[in-house]
Amino acid sequence: DIQMTQSPSSLSASVGDRVTITCRASQTISSYLNWYQQKPGKAPKLLIFEASSLQSGVPSRFSGSGSGTDFTLTISSLQPEDFATYYCQQSYTTPGWTFGQGTKVEIK
Amino acid sequence: EVQLLESGGDLVQPGGSLRLSCTASGFTFSNYAMTWVRQAPGKGLEWVSATSGSGHSTYYADSVKGRFTISRDNSKNTLYLQMNSLRAEDTAVYYCAKDAKGGDYVRVGAYWGQGTQVTVSS
Numbered sequence: 001d002i003q004m005t006q007s008p009s010s011l012s013a014s015v016g017d018r019v020t021i022t023c024r025a026s027q028t029i030s031s032y033l034n035w036y037q038q039k040p041g042k043a044p045k046l047l048i049f050e051a052s053s054l055q056s057g058v059p060s061r062f063s064g065s066g067s068g069t070d071f072t073l074t075i076s077s078l079q080p081e082d083f084a085t086y087y088c089q090q091s092y093t094t095p096g097w098t099f100g101q102g103t104k105v106e107i108k
Numbered sequence: 109e110v111q112l113l114e115s116g117g118d119l120v121q122p123g124g125s126l127r128l129s130c131t132a133s134g135f136t137f138s139n140y141a142m143t144w145v146r147q148a149p150g151k152g153l154e155w156v157s158a159t160s161g162s163g164h165s166t167y168y169a170d171s172v173k174g175r176f177t178i179s180r181d182n183s184k185n186t187l188y189l190q191m192n193s194l195r196a197e198d199t200a201v202y203y204c205a206k207d208a209k210g211g212d213y214v215r216v217g218a219y220w221g222q223g224t225q226v227t228v229s230s
Contacts, residue, residue, distance in 0.1 A: 032215065034215075034216050034217070036153075036217065038153075042222075043203055043220035043221065043222055043223055044145075044153065044203075044217060044220055045220075046216065046217055046218050049216045049218070050216075055218070087152065087153055089153070089217070091214075091215040091216065094213040094214070094215045095141070095143070095158035095167040095213045095214065096155055096158075096167060096169065097143075097145070097155035098155070099152055099153040099154070099155070100152070101152050102152045102153075
């Protein structure tokens, strides 16, 4: 089974900060990596698909990069509405998915 | 507009059964594979099961294999998850999700329902 490891598990940041979250796969997954944002009590929301493609309607301050085993989600200038938990998800082994454990972004 | 609406969540005793439904609208349901994902209280996301657009192909996580059955009724635009032999560790919010692209698999969770709560406890 492919394991997905996110880091950090949590971070504190201020509005306007540049934030980077990493996700590492236990084996190569090509570019089959998606990123989601989840707020308390809500369903996950797709931000980035296939490692670097921005989902329609998602602000351009969100970007994704990487391929193989190492991936990054970057928020270029953190906004108040971005405080949430972020998950990576591999779909290389579709139909089965594996998620990272999540990164909680909190207000400093 | 794509909409997915889960229902059927409840409080059930260990060993009991429950059937979840996910009613879809805004797209041609039979053209899309569908998937179930769950989230235990305070925990991360866990993929549970998936089915092809026709319903002929089904897939399960090891944690639910042999206990859960995914199915769909394309005439009713509805996805189901029959859950038997429920355990405390099945307690979670259950979401259905679909890709933006049609096909035999869901690679990207582009659309999600709001979730339905399943609690397994005596």
